[in-house]
Structure formats: structure tokens, C-alpha cells
Amino acid sequence: SAQQAFDAWRQVYNHERPHQALDMATPISRYRPSPRAYPERMPPIEYGDADAVVRVGLNGEVRFQSRRFKVSSALANLTIALRACPNTDGCYDVYFLHHRIDTVDLKERSRSS
Incomplete structure (x- = not known):
């Protein structure tokens, strides 16, 4: 075989x-072998107090401020943080853990894809 x-x-x-x-x-x-043990359960995801935290839907989309946009199906059912971009109204950086994965401008007409 x-x-x-x-x-x-x-x-x-x-x-x-x-x-x-x-x-x-x-x-x-x-x-x-690695000296580090693989955790049985991952620690909870935590974001800053000023972050807007939202859960990614099973389809990879999030809803934020009455808007829907695609993030990634790989993040389904996990939380992400949106942080306002300094000096740009309606602009948010999208974070998963400590990684910036995208920037969204809620003033654009549509981001669904």
C-alpha cells in the first residue's frame, strides 16, 4: 500500500x-524533543480595554458598527479586536492576538467579499 x-x-x-x-x-x-510542553488548552484571548472585540462568524465575517465585512474563515468563532486608526475617522486596524491582519475603512461603501 x-x-x-x-x-x-x-x-x-x-x-x-x-x-x-x-x-x-x-x-x-x-x-x-521540545522542552516546552504543548498546552492541553490554549489560554483565553485577551485584548486591551480600548479595543472593540468581536467574534468572527462561521463564514469568516464580522459585524461592527452596523457593517459586515469578511476577515477570514480560518478565524471562525474566534475573537478579533478593532482599534481605531489615529487621525482617520472610520478607519480601524484589525488584530488577531498581537498581529495586525487588516485595516478597514467603514466609510467605504462595501467590503464584503
Whole structure:
């Protein structure tokens, strides 16, 4: 089967075949488990007190100030923060955690896509 062929290839690739990038060592000889434990449950998402926090819908859209716009289906059911852009009325930077992922201008006619 394809799975058996892959398992055999993986054995050779990681345990037998020397790799030039590893000074001709095998990957298994360099592998070390991470000292950090993978959390059973991710900590809750927190944003600043001045942020407008909204939940992304299953379709990847959010509603904010009577407007709807697409963010990303990958963020479905998670919260994002909208922060007013300084010196620009109706403009908001969109954040997921500490990453700015977009900027929206609510004065534009439509952002749905």
C-alpha cells in the first residue's frame, strides 16, 4: 500500500540516509524533543480595554458598527479586536492576538467579499 511505502521511505530518510545539511548525519541523530510542553488548552484571548472585540462568524465575517465585512474563515468563532486608526475617522486596524491582519475603512461603501 501507499502507507507502507511511505513508512519504509521515512525510515530510510530519517534513520539511514546521511544529509549534507547535517554534516552527513542522519536526522534522527539530531532530533531533540521540545522542552516546552504543548498546552492541553490554549489560554483565553485577551485584548486591551480600548479595543472593540468581536467574534468572527462561521463564514469568516464580522459585524461592527452596523457593517459586515469578511476577515477570514480560518478565524471562525474566534475573537478579533478593532482599534481605531489615529487621525482617520472610520478607519480601524484589525488584530488577531498581537498581529495586525487588516485595516478597514467603514466609510467605504462595501467590503464584503
